[in-house]
Amino acid sequence: MKKAVFLDRDGVINREIGDYVCRxxxxxxNPGLFAALRLLQExxxxxxxxxxxxxxxxxxxxxxxxxxVHDYMxxxxxxxxxxxxxVYYCPHHHxxxxxxxxxPNSMMIEKAIAKYDIDASQSFLIGDNExxxxxxxxxxxxxxxxxxxxxxxxxxxxxxxNVV
Numbered sequence: 249m250k251k252a253v254f255l256d257r258d259g260v261i262n263r264e265i266g267d268y269v270c271r272x273x274x275x276x277x278n279p280g281l282f283a284a285l286r287l288l289q290e291x292x293x294x295x296x297x298x299x300x301x302x303x304x305x306x307x308x309x310x311x312x313x314x315x316x317v318h319d320y321m322x323x324x325x326x327x328x329x330x331x332x333x334x335v336y337y338c339p340h341h342h343x344x345x346x347x348x349x350x351x352p353n354s355m356m357i358e359k360a361i362a363k364y365d366i367d368a369s370q371s372f373l374i375g376d377n378e379x380x381x382x383x384x385x386x387x388x389x390x391x392x393x394x395x396x397x398x399x400x401x402x403x404x405x406x407x408x409x410n411v412v
Contacts, residue, residue, distance in 0.1 A: 249367035253408065254357055257299035259376030259396030261321065268301075270309030272320045280399030282328045287401070290316060292411060295332045297321075298321060298356040298373070298383070301412050302341030311339065333364060349401075354386035361387060368387035372408050374400060 254309050258264045262278040285295065297318075303309045318335050325332055326399050336356035338349040349355040361368055373384030374392045381391030394400060 249365050249370075249391065250358050251292065251370040252294040252360070252364065252366045252389075253288055254298050254370065254384065255375040256336075256351075256361070256375040256377070256380045257297055257321075257337075258374075259298065260400065264376065264396040268303030268306075268308045269317060270303055270313040272317055272362060275317055275320060276296065276322065282325075282330065282399045284327070284365055284399075284401045285325070285330045285403045289320055289330065292319050293408075294366065295330070296357075296360045296364070297332055297337075298351065298360070298380075299335070299337045300312060300350050300379075301337045302344075302350070302363065302402055304339035305341035305344045314339075334360060351375075351377075352382035352386070354383045357383055357387040361389075367377060368384040374403070 252304055255261055258269055261281060263278060265274060271277055301314050340347040340350050342350060368388035370390045372392055373380060373389045374394060375381055376394050376396040381393050384391035392403055394403055
């Protein structure tokens, strides 16, 4: 079985701007992200992005917009030597279309665990919202709650790799 780090998108991978990030122009990687992910790759962690994208349900952006942002994100990460196994996103919003995939529900994580033969007990979810941590917990994955837009290297070293 594999071990994985599940990553929320807005606030963890890229800057949370207080609105939906539907355009490449609004997507800015957070400081330290590349270094943190390269370090985790050295320890054989698989990366899965799990993100709520309720702007689709609200009509603020469409699937094509979100896919373009994700393609850009994946291309930039690849340029940095980082591989994301898959991006799962929920296009629903709890005020419009309740679903099983939107965090704090765990369907996106559970799908990835099954598809990639992931050992949940050796895996982590990094999120900037309590609903992220709750989703991980429901799937048996340890959650790490960070402050949005912060450098995750110190938390990765202390809580995942147990090094200083």
